Amino acid sequence: MRRFPGGSRARGPGGLRVLVLGGAGFIGRQAVRALREAGAAPIIGTRRASRERTQLGALVDDCAQRTLRLEDLNTPVRWAPHLEGVDAVLNCVGILRQVGRASYERVHHTAPAALAQACADRGLRLVQVSALGLDAPVRSRFLRSKRAGELALMASAADWYLVRPALLDGVAGFGADWIRRVAQWPLHLVPANAAGLLAPLDARDLGDALARLCLAPPAVSDDPRSRIYELGGSQLRTISEHLATMRNPDAVAPARVWRIPVLLARMASHVCDLLHATPFSFGHLELLQRDNLPAPNRIIELLGRAPRVVGPALEVTTSAAVLGPHSWRRAELNRPAWSKQSHP
Numbered sequence: 117m118r119r120f121p122g123g124s125r126a127r128g129p130g131g132l133r134v135l136v137l138g139g140a141g142f143i144g145r146q147a148v149r150a151l152r153e154a155g156a157a158p159i160i161g162t163r164r165a166s167r168e169r170t171q172l173g174a175l176v177d178d179c180a181q182r183t184l185r186l187e188d189l190n191t192p193v194r195w196a197p198h199l200e201g202v203d204a205v206l207n208c209v210g211i212l213r214q215v216g217r218a219s220y221e222r223v224h225h226t227a228p229a230a231l232a233q234a235c236a237d238r239g240l241r242l243v244q245v246s247a248l249g250l251d252a253p254v255r256s257r258f259l260r261s262k263r264a265g266e267l268a269l270m271a272s273a274a275d276w277y278l279v280r281p282a283l284l285d286g287v288a289g290f291g292a293d294w295i296r297r298v299a300q301w302p303l304h305l306v307p308a309n310a311a312g313l314l315a316p317l318d319a320r321d322l323g324d325a326l327a328r329l330c331l332a333p334p335a336v337s338d339d340p341r342s343r344i345y346e347l348g349g350s351q352l353r354t355i356s357e358h359l360a361t362m363r364n365p366d367a368v369a370p371a372r373v374w375r376i377p378v379l380l381a382r383m384a385s386h387v388c389d390l391l392h393a394t395p396f397s398f399g400h401l402e403l404l405q406r407d408n409l410p411a412p413n414r415i416i417e418l419l420g421r422a423p424r425v426v427g428p429a430l431e432v433t434t435s436a437a438v439l440g441p442h443s444w445r446r447a448e449l450n451r452p453a454w455s456k457q458s459h460p
Contacts (some may be wrong), residue, residue, distance in 0.1 A: 128270035131156040133201060134330050138162070138208035142289035143281075146323025147206055148179065150252065152191075152325050154275065159202065190206045196232035204241040204330050212258070212290070213392050222260035229268035238273040243277045243329045244269050248346060249388035249408045250280075270340055273389040277329045279322075282348030282410060283358070285426045286319030291395040299428075302380060304371045306356050306380035310404035315348030315413065316358055322347060325418040346364040346410030349423045355404055362428050 134151055138144040139160030151158040159410050175371055184198050186209050199205070228244060235242040250263040269276050285292045299306065316335045325347055335343060353361060363371060376384070385398040413422050 117346065121226035122311045132159045132331055133159060133203045134377055135159045135161050135199065135205045136208060137184070137206065138188070138210070139179075139181075141208060142284070142292070142319060143322060143326075144206075145288075147208060147288070147326040148323075150320075150323040150327035151330065152179075154331055156327070156331060161198070165219055169262040180374040185218070187219065187222040187282070189230060190222060190226040191230050191351045193232040195231050196328055199234055199238060199240065202240060204233065204243070206243045206245075206330055208245045208326075208327055210245070210247075210262075212395065212397060213389060215392075220257050222266075223263040224258075225268060228265045229272070232272035232274045232276060234271050235276075240314050241274070241275040241330065242269070242279070243279060243326060243416065245326070246280050248280045248282055248410060249403045249406070250347075252406060254399075254402055256397070256402050258397065258399040259402065259446065261351075270276065276343060279326060280346045280410065281322050281343070282315040282317045282346075283428070284322060285316050285321045285362075287430065289319060293321070294395050295359065296362055296428075299359045299371075300364055302369075302371055304356065304359045304373045305376055306373055307378065307404060308361070308375040308403060309378050309381070310355050311350045312404050312406040312408050314358060314369060315350075315352055315353060315409050317347060317349045317415070321349075321415065321423045323420060325415060328418045343416065345414045346412065347418070348410040348413050348425050351417075351425060352395050352409065361426075364428055397411045 120431060131154070132155055136144050136151070136158050139148050139158065143159070148158045148160060157179075159182060161181065161182050163185055182198055189195050189198070196240050209223060210219065211218055214220055232242055232244075234240075244265070246264050246266050247259070250259055250266065254263070256261060266278060269278060282325050283291075285295070308345040318441065330344065349400070350363075381396070381401060385396055385401040388394050388396045389398055
């Protein structure tokens with residue numbers, strides 16, 4: 117069994133039983149993988165268990181599965197049967213757009229609030245995946261519902277941890293795949309006001325960090341801020357710089373950048389929301405207008421190493437060398453040469 121820094125809560129021959137909500141999704145798959153490597157016994161919570169088992173193959177061969185839909189679980193009583201035989205819960209569920217009963221309010225707020233109460237009643241640890249950038253004034257219902265869910269979690273008596281990851285990169289992620297595809301286009305369309313800095317994070321590192329929190333010993337501090345983990349990579353980039361970084365290095369020429377007028381970009385974001393087209397949304401447009409960075413970045417604290425560098429080459433192995441601490445500051449000497457040439 118792999119031991120995380122600071123010890124482990126894993127117990128028994130099967131290890132800690134962690135219900136991973138959204139365990140078949142982009143983030144959940146990495147958490148399941150990391151939990152298994154740590155000797156835990158993840159239980160995959162998903163909307164369509166039989167179909168997901170076929171798609172995930174060897175990843176879930178020895179994992180139990182439970183079928184559940186967060187939009188229907190808005191009271192602690194309704195959560196009760198899903199928490200039987202569980203030692204901890206990791207909630208990776210999130211929706212980019214509303215479909216039927218799966219509304220932002222139900223999935224991001226009322227269901228997690230009820231889950232937090234149910235976990236408190238049973239003495240279960242609850243690790244909730246949220247998002248960066250919710251403290252600033254926002255208008256997007258997606259972001260407001262995420263913030264409401266955070267507040268409900270923090271007001272509960274559960275043994276909770278809140279994780280706010282930066283922009284993620286990895287295999288088979290809707291947004292990550294789209295960014296990699298768009299990066300290869302000869303023209304990059306970027307909102308004119310998208311000047312905020314990002315700290316892209318490899319999804320495998322997030323999975324490792326989430327497993328660490330699920331298995332860590334009980335917190336010793338009563339300060340709620342110690343239970344909030346903002347996580348990101350070590351490279352700071354604007355969205356334009358990130359697209360340029362993710363471009364195939366063998367490309368004949370760097371992509372041209374077209375700065376889309378603010379009003380047009382906002383209209384496009386609403387159209388994408390209405391048509392459920394592309395990962396671009398009004399919420400993302402709001403986040404791109406300002407720095408969306410972890411403050412502080414606690415990724416090394418959890419991993420015991422520096423995070424992977426996010427770039428065009430994407431290794432599929434899960435091993436990584438242990439590196440020394442990375443300086444967390446933006447310095448011109450660390451900025452890639454193309455950042456000054458491509459974006460006047």
